[in-house]
Amino acid sequence: MHSKVWDSIFRSKLPINTNLDRSLVIFNSLTLHIHPVKVREKAIKFSYTFYLGMISFFLFIILIVTGVLLMLYYQPAIPNAYENMKDLQYVVSNGMFLRNLHRWAAHLMVISVFLHMIRVFYAGAYKPPREFNWVVGVVLLVLTLLLSYTGYLLPFDQLSYWAVTVGVNLIQYIPVIGEKTKFLFLGGHEIGEYTLVRFYVLHCVILPLVMVLLIAFHFWRIRKDGGLH
Numbered sequence: 001m002h003s004k005v006w007d008s009i010f011r012s013k014l015p016i017n018t019n020l021d022r023s024l025v026i027f028n029s030l031t032l033h034i035h036p037v038k039v040r041e042k043a044i045k046f047s048y049t050f051y052l053g054m055i056s057f058f059l060f061i062i063l064i065v066t067g068v069l070l071m072l073y074y075q076p077a078i079p080n081a082y083e084n085m086k087d088l089q090y091v092v093s094n095g096m097f098l099r100n101l102h103r104w105a106a107h108l109m110v111i112s113v114f115l116h117m118i119r120v121f122y123a124g125a126y127k128p129p130r131e132f133n134w135v136v137g138v139v140l141l142v143l144t145l146l147l148s149y150t151g152y153l154l155p156f157d158q159l160s161y162w163a164v165t166v167g168v169n170l171i172q173y174i175p176v177i178g179e180k181t182k183f184l185f186l187g188g189h190e191i192g193e194y195t196l197v198r199f200y201v202l203h204c205v206i207l208p209l210v211m212v213l214l215i216a217f218h219f220w221r222i223r224k225d226g227g228l229h
């Protein structure tokens with residue numbers, strides 16, 4: 001019924017009539033394999049999860065798309081960074097909209113990830129066998145906050161400069177490793193070109209990469225822990 005090209009890409013044969021056929025579609029696909037083959041009816045009700053996990057994921061996708069577009073107009077250098085921001089606001093078509101979309105999605109993601117954690121806590125879904133996925137979730141929360149923090153420096157205006165100054169000054173009070181960690185973040189003794197480049201690489205490459213891998217693992221783990229609690 002289908003061409004050889006179709007069959008070479010999709011292993012499952014149509015038509016799909018039985019539950020076995022349906023399961024095979026999931027098992028035979030790398031992308032679908034992340035989903036459970038069966039879901040409990042109560043788990044897909046809005047009032048059960050308030051879709052907070054998916055909303056967090058959706059916001060993350062918006063952030064990736066708008067972030068990549070913002071990268072087209074941004075240079076992590078002084079004074080270019082600040083000028084690029086002003087150009088985005090006043091010169092680039094829809095630049096202000098793009099920047100605000102990225103900013104608002106970032107604020108909303110922090111809120112939705114936090115609310116998702118509260119939901120999981122009140123459902124008691126942190127208990128075995130889901131305790132490791134809770135730990136993965138905590139790392140995801142920390143990553144979300146780090147992404148938010150590193151992004152804050154990038155416009156390199158007065159607000160960024162002083163917010164990051166306060167942040168790294170707090171880090172230096174961590175016992176033993178405080179001073180070294182502060183130096184590592186700043187790429188020197190005070191905020192400057194190297195700090196900006198470090199925050200840029202963390203914000204645009206390292207943290208998003210780790211986030212993508214961990215989110216995929218988080219989803220796969222939900223399936224392996226027997227679906228939603």
Ligand code: HEM
Pocket residue numbers: 049050051052053054056057060113114116117120123125126130133134135136137138140141144215218222227228229
């Ligand atoms: C980037 C951040 C995150 C994303 C995109 C995300 C995504 C999701 C999604 C889509 C689900 C399934 C639907 C739902 O429960 O809403 C889920 C479930 C879960 N999440 Fe997250 N999550 C994130 C952060 C967290 C955090 C911060 C925690 C806890 C500290 C956490 C712990 C869990 C657990 C234990 C489950 C399974 C819940 C159950 O079985 O009922 N996640 N996550």
